[in-house]
Amino acid sequence: MSSTTSSSLPIAKAITAALRDAMHADDKVLLMGEDIGPLGGVFRVTDGLHAEFGSQRVVDTPLAEAGIVGTAVGLSLRGYRPVVEIQFDGFVYPAYNQITTQVAKMHNRTSGLVTVPMVIRIPHGGGIGAVEHHSESPEALFAHTAGLRILAPATAQDAYWMTRQAIECEDPVIMLEPKRRYWVKGDVDPDHRPELSAWQAAVVRPGLDATLLAWGPSMPLALESAEAAAADGIDLEVIDARSLAPVDYPTIVESVRRTGRLLIVHEAPVLGGLGGEIAARVTEQCFYHLEAPVLRVGGYHLPYPPARMEHAYLPDLDRVLDGVDRLLEH
Amino acid sequence: MSSTTSSSLPIAKAITAALRDAMHADDKVLLMGEDIGPLGGVFRVTDGLHAEFGSQRVVDTPLAEAGIVGTAVGLSLRGYRPVVEIQFDGFVYPAYNQITTQVAKMHNRTSGLVTVPMVIRIPHGGGIGAVEHHSESPEALFAHTAGLRILAPATAQDAYWMTRQAIECEDPVIMLEPKRRYWVKGDVDPDHRPELSAWQAAVVRPGLDATLLAWGPSMPLALESAEAAAADGIDLEVIDARSLAPVDYPTIVESVRRTGRLLIVHEAPVLGGLGGEIAARVTEQCFYHLEAPVLRVGGYHLPYPPARMEHAYLPDLDRVLDGVDRLLEH
Amino acid sequence: MIQLLAPDGTRTPHPELDAVLEDAGLATPERLRGYYRDMVMIRAADLEATSLQRQGQLGLWASALGQEAAQIGAGHAAREQDYLVPTYREHGVAWARGIEPWRLLELFRGISHGGWDPNALRTHPYMIVLGSQAPHAVGYAMGLQRDGVVGTGDPGTDTSVLALFGDGASSEGEVAESFTFAASFQAPVVFYTQNNQWAISVPTQVQSRVPLAQRSRGWGIPSVRVDGNDVLAVLGAVRTALDAARAGEGPVFIEALTYRMAAHTTSDDASRYRPAAEEEEWAAKDPILRLRLHLEALGEIDEGFVTRCDEEAHDLAMQLHHHIHGMEDPDPVHMFDHAYAEPHPIVEADRADYLDYIAQFEDDEQTGERA
Amino acid sequence: MIQLLAPDGTRTPHPELDAVLEDAGLATPERLRGYYRDMVMIRAADLEATSLQRQGQLGLWASALGQEAAQIGAGHAAREQDYLVPTYREHGVAWARGIEPWRLLELFRGISHGGWDPNALRTHPYMIVLGSQAPHAVGYAMGLQRDGVVGTGDPGTDTSVLALFGDGASSEGEVAESFTFAASFQAPVVFYTQNNQWAISVPTQVQSRVPLAQRSRGWGIPSVRVDGNDVLAVLGAVRTALDAARAGEGPVFIEALTYRMAAHTTSDDASRYRPAAEEEEWAAKDPILRLRLHLEALGEIDEGFVTRCDEEAHDLAMQLHHHIHGMEDPDPVHMFDHAYAEPHPIVEADRADYLDYIAQFEDDEQTGERA
Ligand SMILES: Cc1ncc(C[n+]2csc(CCOP(=O)(O)OP(=O)(O)O)c2C)c(N)n1
Ligand SMILES: Cc1ncc(C[n+]2csc(CCOP(=O)(O)OP(=O)(O)O)c2C)c(N)n1
Ligand SMILES: [Mg+2]
Numbered sequence A, B: 001m002s003s004t005t006s007s008s009l010p011i012a013k014a015i016t017a018a019l020r021d022a023m024h025a026d027d028k029v030l031l032m033g034e035d036i037g038p039l040g041g042v043f044r045v046t047d048g049l050h051a052e053f054g055s056q057r058v059v060d061t062p063l064a065e066a067g068i069v070g071t072a073v074g075l076s077l078r079g080y081r082p083v084v085e086i087q088f089d090g091f092v093y094p095a096y097n098q099i100t101t102q103v104a105k106m107h108n109r110t111s112g113l114v115t116v117p118m119v120i121r122i123p124h125g126g127g128i129g130a131v132e133h134h135s136e137s138p139e140a141l142f143a144h145t146a147g148l149r150i151l152a153p154a155t156a157q158d159a160y161w162m163t164r165q166a167i168e169c170e171d172p173v174i175m176l177e178p179k180r181r182y183w184v185k186g187d188v189d190p191d192h193r194p195e196l197s198a199w200q201a202a203v204v205r206p207g208l209d210a211t212l213l214a215w216g217p218s219m220p221l222a223l224e225s226a227e228a229a230a231a232d233g234i235d236l237e238v239i240d241a242r243s244l245a246p247v248d249y250p251t252i253v254e255s256v257r258r259t260g261r262l263l264i265v266h267e268a269p270v271l272g273g274l275g276g277e278i279a280a281r282v283t284e285q286c287f288y289h290l291e292a293p294v295l296r297v298g299g300y301h302l303p304y305p306p307a308r309m310e311h312a313y314l315p316d317l318d319r320v321l322d323g324v325d326r327l328l329e330h
Numbered sequence C, D: 001m002i003q004l005l006a007p008d009g010t011r012t013p014h015p016e017l018d019a020v021l022e023d024a025g026l027a028t029p030e031r032l033r034g035y036y037r038d039m040v041m042i043r044a045a046d047l048e049a050t051s052l053q054r055q056g057q058l059g060l061w062a063s064a065l066g067q068e069a070a071q072i073g074a075g076h077a078a079r080e081q082d083y084l085v086p087t088y089r090e091h092g093v094a095w096a097r098g099i100e101p102w103r104l105l106e107l108f109r110g111i112s113h114g115g116w117d118p119n120a121l122r123t124h125p126y127m128i129v130l131g132s133q134a135p136h137a138v139g140y141a142m143g144l145q146r147d148g149v150v151g152t153g154d155p156g157t158d159t160s161v162l163a164l165f166g167d168g169a170s171s172e173g174e175v176a177e178s179f180t181f182a183a184s185f186q187a188p189v190v191f192y193t194q195n196n197q198w199a200i201s202v203p204t205q206v207q208s209r210v211p212l213a214q215r216s217r218g219w220g221i222p223s224v225r226v227d228g229n230d231v232l233a234v235l236g237a238v239r240t241a242l243d244a245a246r247a248g249e250g251p252v253f254i255e256a257l258t259y260r261m262a263a264h265t266t267s268d269d270a271s272r273y274r275p276a277a278e279e280e281e282w283a284a285k286d287p288i289l290r291l292r293l294h295l296e297a298l299g300e301i302d303e304g305f306v307t308r309c310d311e312e313a314h315d316l317a318m319q320l321h322h323h324i325h326g327m328e329d330p331d332p333v334h335m336f337d338h339a340y341a342e343p344h345p346i347v348e349a350d351r352a353d354y355l356d357y358i359a360q361f362e363d364d365e366q367t368g369e370r371a
């Protein structure tokens, strides 16, 4: 971060920069989606790219998600590297068949003769006061399907580099972008590829008493909770999962073996969420080190509620600290 | 089962009987799907019903899963109780948007003013030597979504009664039918509603050393494993989960608190499968009773393999017993 | 394109639709004045909603400005027993169905996901996943067939469904599948697109290089294109189509050409993608002005009526304003109420956890500590 | 419906298509004999595959009996550089692309999910989720546009895509969305439906009450209907359409009317839903017989050639038989090889677990115990 070239950018703009740099680096990279052209996307993530690269590389598509993802598969077979934007998390389901049965399986189906290097960008998560279907966290609905990878950056630097690495990856990658944090700034150094790969978790705050695992939009909350807990004399280690498929278990397990306790925080409903799988695996690998069951703080088993109730649905500082208390009570 | 009216039926025929009886009991019940009319469905589950009830109540639809499920929503709003057949597990994804954003959420969206009582029948699971997309176990891809219920009968009696109860339920229910066991017979007593509700798990074999939890097509394997383990002096308690959404935790937790050990067997890939959620919840509720981490035996993190490899992919007696050994080693 | 009222209010005769309108009594001077009033009212409510959004009272507002004729016409073309299936910008349709504007705002304010009883008002909830409502409409229509309320010849019995979606939504596969089901089963459903020229920033040409009305012909579903800023053309065409559907003649598709005068929503900036000249061009085709000019030519409107409408509209806006400002946020515990229709142990456990958690703060308030 | 060969082999002139066929040298007597041979060969392979299924050598077989002209014609209409996107019953198309029949059988035997290199053979894998391949075809065609290999005027450069799907699959929303994208971007893709009258037990009328060819007109995509049992009509129509697409004139839709003479698959029992009379009616329109009658009328075929074709076909069937009987089951450990293109720790861990688990049995074999 000390590079002279690093600059402070909002997460959305870090992704814009990553897309622009990837498009310059490889002329097979192209962008597709609804309203990503002259408008620059509803979150302005592709702002300026249509003007710079034209309609052949920044494609405003018809309004049909299966068509977008399905034609991206075809383009990737022809050697292109499409980066698809799904406008909001709740609108990815019309493309679910293409993602689950085609994108995920084409490489396997052809015994590796065909690759489908494509990126599906999805602004995800809640807390933006939106109407129905605009605030979902569908990671578990994709993580179960072999053939897919999922990244969830939480900082501008990660947003930049994980986008670059996702585009370079020969496997299809779903990028879950922390919608609510798009305008939060952070340092980005586009000239020095970080040592930590996109597929690794990061210990972002070392601690001794318990491990707190989160990702994407929940990371600031995790760090804030650790600060608040520190004020109460509780020393939390905070891990940013970064990659949700595959999850970097070695880093998490190493931490939990030290701390003996794990709290997972995510916005998706706890029931059937990614936290369950992580809890099960970590418990298997850390059974004799655990002083408490792995606990989870997340959404309730409900459809995402209307905006004026979402504060009660989303994990917040008090709910995380409550989880920490329950974890330490054991 | 000692009733004079009970008879021995294959699971497929038990479902046929349940559909017929439900259609006689309530003339709002109707069936929709691909090839369910004169052909009787590719598994003959609706055999004879078209002849008996005609095209208005046994509807051969166009070949479009979103259309099938979506029109079923409309019919249910008009007071009908549609029972939809999806031909194979791997073909449910074109309807995923309807199921996830509409079927699951309509009641909540309208603050309870509208109900969507419908049943989505899906033959599921592998082991039938089929081509791609015919052998999947997608339960985790639905269990995460609030608003849905999922049942997975394993016996003819359950197939009959759970189908009846699914049709009577005011919530939408996904019925996962154990495809590979369709022709396995069992006693069915259609005249006496069983005491155990569809939403409860059943302890089908009491035991002391460890609990084995399975459902649907894996139940015979679970029982067979318990017999084999018994021969080695290991006394397994076997639970049939029956309802996968909601899972009946009280029954499972009560068992695990007694045995101190839990092995979950399912065909779906272990990673992100329903077993993960169950493991996490049970661990939370049984932490001080557990003598070993909850273990899972299931599919690998792969697309379902070609038929001539599936024996190595599917849990079998040896893999379950291997799991039991690992569980007891702790 | 069917047009009965030119932008300057001139009335063009249209023997077929004129007969339909006359038979139904839908084009009497009194009715016309009613449509005028309706359009003025919902425009005022719409503008007020935009200003409520700016005041932070709504999270979002999707303005229907410019689409008043397309919506009021379609809404009034339906009979009471018909079922209407809107998208999320159908404020005029809702008004015609008797849904108070504040009910619409519940969704945009974020206090509920839907504001009215679909069965009582025979109007589906606003739907946000584009195209997803289309198969519901067809299924409902299939239900009508089974209920024996199609083709009986009794106008009070025969029932149909009006399925609404935008030009953008027309590209969704679920809309195509709806055409397939409707055609196959000859369901009593009328598909109605307000082609307002834009899907957010994407012009209709990206969805179709040929007139969108042509789309349904691929299924043999007859279609017409009407001037959507002409309330009489809309009324006539939609009523004709609904009547045919009710009579058991199967589905019809109508494309109403109109214009989204405002940005896509209050979050959108239309200047980024469309020229001001286009907006001006369409301003000249304003549906409200057009009807007023027509009424003036007929000598069926006077200053007094116009002023009264404006006053009523102002009152409505004020009412809306007060209603919204007075709306209390719901207790979040209600989010647990309707996920399922029957009892669900996980939801009950989550509710209990939530209540326990909340109770801590009540305790804290007493003891002054964090739990 | 375009027909160049009547069922009795009579040749009807068709100025437009005749010119196309002649220009391309696609209807020389030698070529015609070639198509005859091709059809005889794949029919024999198809029958052998059915018998291999009965012997337990295949898990399933989807016979293309009766669709030989529709498939051989379409396959040969494509140029080498074109990309073909089949469903799962395209054995004649595969044959025309030079894919050996045993490669097809890998999928039906259950040793792989796809048997050939799509890039090398310019043929997509067989696709089972109906309609899902259609957007791939359009996307590939969009790639061709970006590669500058459309509309250059050089026949060796200009490239197009042939997207195949069945009458049943035509109802899937993804096919409709493919039409939308193809029309919007004027992609060089030809959609080709073999309307073989049935989708398993459901007749085409349930998918469409009007000729299926009409479907694409909803998007302004031109379409034609050809006799799918007439190899010349298919060749001419598909070549014309592909050439137009290559030239940059945008997509075309072709409906080939043919018949699935066998049951849907070896698991199906067609007698449950279709009358024998229908089967007989179509038997009289057999595509192979028809071409032979035509060649006979031309005096371009003799007993010797017919016998040689039959012998070659018999040899092919035998070869197939031996090939399949000799096929070894793959080591299941290969299932871990291609889930991902780049290393994946969970898959590696699963593979390691599997190998450990398997190793136990090897140990057991030595020690004679269960692990
Ligand atoms: C399935 C789906 N994809 C994307 C969106 C996001 N979105 C909301 S409105 C809109 C444009 C809709 O255009 P149109 O159908 O023409 O209706 P209009 O807004 O013009 O009334 C888009 C892309 C959505 N709501 N649903
Ligand atoms: C999405 C999907 N739904 C259902 C099926 C099951 N299925 C396989 S083939 C078939 C009928 C296909 O009919 P058609 O498209 O006419 O092709 P044909 O079999 O006649 O060649 C069905 C329903 C499937 N493969 N994919
Ligand atoms: Mg629009």
Ligand SMILES: [Mg+2]
Residues within 6 Å of the ligand: D166, D167, D168, D194, D195, D196, D197, D198, D199, D200
């Ligand atoms: Mg067919």
